[in-house]
Amino acid sequence: MEELQRQVRLLYTGRSKRARRFRYGLIGFDALTILYFIVTASLPVSAWMTGLNAALGLLILLDFTARLWISENRRRELTQVYTLADLAVVGSLLLAPFFAANLAFLRILRGLRLIHSYHLLRDLRRESVLFRRHEDAILATVHLFVFVFVTTSLVFVLAFEEHAGPAAYVDALYFTVATLTTTGFGDITMTTPGGKLLSVFIMVVGVALFVRLARAMFQPSKIKYKCPSCGLNRHDPDAIHCKHCGEPLKIETEGVNGD
Known part of the structure; x- marks a missing residue:
């Protein structure tokens, strides 16, 4: 055993x-x-x-x-x-x-x-240069994706008749995205107190996740690697010393050609 x-x-x-x-x-x-x-x-x-x-x-x-x-x-x-x-x-x-x-x-x-x-993060950091450079953006995308489809399914269950069909699910997705982006077209709305509270939740949490994704996409690329001396865990991809304390860094890399 x-x-x-x-x-x-x-x-x-x-x-x-x-x-x-x-x-x-x-x-x-x-x-x-x-x-x-x-x-x-x-x-x-x-x-x-x-x-x-x-x-x-x-x-x-x-x-x-x-x-x-x-x-x-x-x-x-x-x-x-x-x-x-x-x-x-x-x-x-x-x-x-x-x-x-x-x-x-x-x-x-x-x-x-x-x-x-x-240990997927560890594997991807070691094997994929693309993932190391855009880790925050990839994780933020996954979190936003999960949030959108969890809340879409929740809206579908709460606001539409049972077995309403795929078209109603698309409507639920449309409502979720419109609420998340605070567009608010108003053609699909929640009328119950619970539905309105759900809309508030989608706006607050969804906007936070969306802002996090935008920030990760447009901020300078950093690699996650904890400095053994000061603990700083974000560094330039080609850094050999910590910018905060000067400690030598040994960031794993596969080389330019991946050899």
């Missing part, structure tokens, strides 16, 4: 090509499940969809169990945002047949782990 645990830990945390392929495969699985959740959020639940949801829920639960099994600090693992998101997704997939309410919006929370899990 200890040998199996060691092999699983190497897959999730190791630096071998096999481990990196495994983690990128998991990220591909995450991306496909997010796409599936978005596409099916507005469709009526059928027998095949219920079966597929259960299968996805079990796979996600298996992955969650494996990560918890190899974790050196299980209490900390259980408090991570993407861990809580996984639990919400698993619950919405496996328990949905027992609830009358539409829990589809919870499944989009799967996107919270698209970047933050499986």
